[in-house]
Amino acid sequence: MSSSTEIVPNSHSHPEAANTANTVNSDWLENHPYDELQLGQSARLVRTLTQADIAAFAALSGDVNPAHLDPDYAEGTFLHGVVAHGLWSAGLISALLGTQFPGPGTIYLSQTLNFTAPVRIGDTLAVRVTVLEKRSHHNVLLGCEVNNQRGEGVLRGEALVKAPDRKIRLPRPTLPRMQIFDPDARLHAFLAPLASLPSVRCAVVHPCDMESLRGAVEAAELGLIIPVLIAPRARLEALAAEGGLDLTGLQIEDVAHSHAAAQRGVAMAAAGEVAALMKGSLHTDELMHEVIHCAALRTKRRMSHVFHIDAPLHDRPLLITDAALNIRPDLAAKADIVANAIELAHAMGWACPKVALLSAVETINEKMISTLDAAALCKMADRGQITGAILDGPLAFDNAVSLEAAQRKGIRSDVAGQADILVVPDLESGNMLAKQLEYLGGASTAGIVLGAKVPIALTSRADGAAARKASAGLVKILAHWFLTHQP
Numbered sequence: 001m002s003s004s005t006e007i008v009p010n011s012h013s014h015p016e017a018a019n020t021a022n023t024v025n026s027d028w029l030e031n032h033p034y035d036e037l038q039l040g041q042s043a044r045l046v047r048t049l050t051q052a053d054i055a056a057f058a059a060l061s062g063d064v065n066p067a068h069l070d071p072d073y074a075e076g077t078f079l080h081g082v083v084a085h086g087l088w089s090a091g092l093i094s095a096l097l098g099t100q101f102p103g104p105g106t107i108y109l110s111q112t113l114n115f116t117a118p119v120r121i122g123d124t125l126a127v128r129v130t131v132l133e134k135r136s137h138h139n140v141l142l143g144c145e146v147n148n149q150r151g152e153g154v155l156r157g158e159a160l161v162k163a164p165d166r167k168i169r170l171p172r173p174t175l176p177r178m179q180i181f182d183p184d185a186r187l188h189a190f191l192a193p194l195a196s197l198p199s200v201r202c203a204v205v206h207p208c209d210m211e212s213l214r215g216a217v218e219a220a221e222l223g224l225i226i227p228v229l230i231a232p233r234a235r236l237e238a239l240a241a242e243g244g245l246d247l248t249g250l251q252i253e254d255v256a257h258s259h260a261a262a263q264r265g266v267a268m269a270a271a272g273e274v275a276a277l278m279k280g281s282l283h284t285d286e287l288m289h290e291v292i293h294c295a296a297l298r299t300k301r302r303m304s305h306v307f308h309i310d311a312p313l314h315d316r317p318l319l320i321t322d323a324a325l326n327i328r329p330d331l332a333a334k335a336d337i338v339a340n341a342i343e344l345a346h347a348m349g350w351a352c353p354k355v356a357l358l359s360a361v362e363t364i365n366e367k368m369i370s371t372l373d374a375a376a377l378c379k380m381a382d383r384g385q386i387t388g389a390i391l392d393g394p395l396a397f398d399n400a401v402s403l404e405a406a407q408r409k410g411i412r413s414d415v416a417g418q419a420d421i422l423v424v425p426d427l428e429s430g431n432m433l434a435k436q437l438e439y440l441g442g443a444s445t446a447g448i449v450l451g452a453k454v455p456i457a458l459t460s461r462a463d464g465a466a467a468r469k470a471s472a473g474l475v476k477i478l479a480h481w482f483l484t485h486q487p
Contacts, residue, residue: 040131199224263290446459456475
């Protein structure tokens with residue numbers, strides 16, 4: 001949200017000021033007492049309305065009117081402007097009166113407003129208040145108007161205020177930090193670019209709980225996958241009836257139990273009948289045991305898991321690996337883990353990802369294997385044994401994701417504070433890190449296995465439908481990448 005404020009002197013008393021504005025010092029609040037105010041004197045504030053502004057109000061007020069929040073509902077209607085009128089046009093007038101003109105000490109007495117045109121997200125509003133009358137008891141009548149970026153009037157009215165009786169100048173208060181995170185909007189932004197790619201035929205192995213079945217069905221509706229549901233038919237139909245899900249047109253492979261589902265899904269992938277696998281409600285070991293022991297699906301690389309993490313307080317997604325498959329990987333396994341994550345980053349369009357090799361410290365310590373492995377992996381990258389990325393480590397987590405933390409510690413690095421990929425020392429630390437970000441930090445997650453000849457969406461049994469749809473998005477990205485970059 002961008003904004004600026006200007007105070008314009010009385011152009012009748014000061015003709016040279018008609019086209020001149022004084023920019024208000026943003027570090028201070030300074031008022032204009034009653035005795036300073038002149039007829040015709042005005043002030044203007046300019047601000048652009050964003051979706052985040054609307055979401056912030058809805059979160060604070062509980063106002064979930066679809067006319068405010070749902071563009072499909074409100075598109076092309078006057079209702080879509082109601083939120084901007086009521087919350088922004090009037091709200092910005094109040095902000096201008098209370099902080100700039102007349103400023104601190106102003107008491108708002110009354111207001112009459114007429115909304116004349118809708119305001120939409122992306123509009124830039126110029127709010128102006130002008131002194132119309134100076135009355136007794138320090139009361140001042142102000143004309144109020146709001147125009148959009150096209151010069152169209154969207155609001156007209158008057159405000160009656162009690163102006164301050166003395167000069168006040170004080171530091172501008174620091175507002176609390178507000179972070180708006182809309183997981184659904186971020187998921188939509190992630191999946192939207194994939195709409196142009198054909199759907200991927202995917203074996204969904206034993207989706208026998210509501211979230212895994214719902215995730216598969218909704219991923220199909222979004223055009224991410226063409227699911228082949230492999231599970232006992234009776235259980236699927238009962239779940240679908242309970243959850244109001246429509247399985248019409250979806251292929252169902254009727255098998256007796258989860259182990260048989262894993263076998264059938266892997267066999268279909270090996271035979272080229274599906275281009276991807278997706279884990280349902282069975283245990284990870286049950287599916288991956290079949291994958292690992294299928295020679296037709298193996299590649300020269302060790303298989304590893306990557307979490308795609310979208311955290312509210314971070315400006316871009318992170319990849320964390322390996323937090324699900326390799327318990328205590330040695331150096332050779334870590335080299336494959338890094339290479340797999342780099343491949344996913346490339347498939348996602350990250351040309352040269354920055355890889356942070358995590359440890360608890362930034363210095364090499366012979367008693368901490370993770371620091372030795374990090375140093376060795378960096379040297380392997382220097383010698384061309386790992387390509388397509390910039391590696392650095394060992395790095396502690398704070399120095400990997402925070403430029404400020406890295407600078408305070410005097411770390412000079414192309415990766416520190418800018419990492420795209422976080423490589424953890426072992427499964428335990430990685431799994432805890434990913435789940436802490438999800439459950440304490442509010443991050444949205446998706447999971448994928450690389451190193452096989454087909455991508456494997458691998459989510460936790462506790463994950464909801466959104467995580468499964470995001471994982472289906474990763475499957476779609478990789479399946480198309482593999483068409484020209486066969487693992």
